[in-house]
Amino acid sequence: MHITRRQLMATGTALLAASALPRRGWSQTILTLGDAELITLSDGNLELPADFIFGPMPQDELGPLLSGFGIDRGAALTPPCNVTLLRRGDTLALFDAGSGLTFQPGVGRLPEALEAAGIDPFDITHVIFTHGHPDHLWGVLDDFDEPFFPDAEHMMGAVEFDYWMDDGTVASIGAERAAFAVGAQRRLEVIADRMTRIADGDEVLPGVTAALTPGHTPGHLAFAVDGAAMILGDAIGNDHVAFARPQWISGSDQDPAMAAQTRLALFDRITADDMAVVGFHCGHGGIGRVERLSEGFAFRPAT
Numbered sequence: 001m002h003i004t005r006r007q008l009m010a011t012g013t014a015l016l017a018a019s020a021l022p023r024r025g026w027s028q029t030i031l032t033l034g035d036a037e038l039i040t041l042s043d044g045n046l047e048l049p050a051d052f053i054f055g056p057m058p059q060d061e062l063g064p065l066l067s068g069f070g071i072d073r074g075a076a077l078t079p080p081c082n083v084t085l086l087r088r089g090d091t092l093a094l095f096d097a098g099s100g101l102t103f104q105p106g107v108g109r110l111p112e113a114l115e116a117a118g119i120d121p122f123d124i125t126h127v128i129f130t131h132g133h134p135d136h137l138w139g140v141l142d143d144f145d146e147p148f149f150p151d152a153e154h155m156m157g158a159v160e161f162d163y164w165m166d167d168g169t170v171a172s173i174g175a176e177r178a179a180f181a182v183g184a185q186r187r188l189e190v191i192a193d194r195m196t197r198i199a200d201g202d203e204v205l206p207g208v209t210a211a212l213t214p215g216h217t218p219g220h221l222a223f224a225v226d227g228a229a230m231i232l233g234d235a236i237g238n239d240h241v242a243f244a245r246p247q248w249i250s251g252s253d254q255d256p257a258m259a260a261q262t263r264l265a266l267f268d269r270i271t272a273d274d275m276a277v278v279g280f281h282c283g284h285g286g287i288g289r290v291e292r293l294s295e296g297f298a299f300r301p302a303t
């Protein structure tokens, strides 16, 4: 068993809080594709100001749309974070690594979710990143700043890796995300010697192909599994507005116009090929299907 300070802290916190708090839960949703299983594990929930996503959208049309989803425009958003695990034969590949404990209090739960699933961090064979944002990358190190998945090959898009390793990114990314850049570079430096740089179209594992899906970040990758499921990362970043109005620009995307083009192209591919989707910030465990509506699309969760 790979014990880390993070797990010791979590255990201690749980003991202290046991009488006051309900038992902490995590989602674990499974999609079976032939001899492969896609399993989502909850890293917890972020808390974001609503304007972080909704700020640049047409507010007169947004209001009724959000009401239909039961979302209060004035309240903070608490999107779930679903890390995907692919199990096939001896391969146990994680797509993204969660937040770790230093980003926000509501996330960093992946180690507990893995333990509940009976998976030791040493058993993970690959950690494959969609992009370098904190909720996807920062959990890659333990609390001694050592790799949390010591025996895993790590993979990230070359464009994405170079962007976050570039000393100029901290200055160019904007004040709102400067801490993202500092945090990404610090972590990527630790794992650089075990990182394989990948590119659009690469078959990163048998049956798993990288798809460049830029805009949310410059080198964001989604991953198609056996042509039957698409691991979206943040290319489609929620199960409400991003589906209903994919053409709207979102404040959560670093290049919002490019991200909107990427969403539209992804929806075309997913619906043409009738693929399942796994959304990092989609509800109900994140696994579902896409339905084309008269205007926009809808997320239909598998559970």
Ligand SMILES: [Zn+2]
Pocket (backbone or CB within 6 Å): 131, 133, 216, 234
């Ligand atoms: Zn992101």
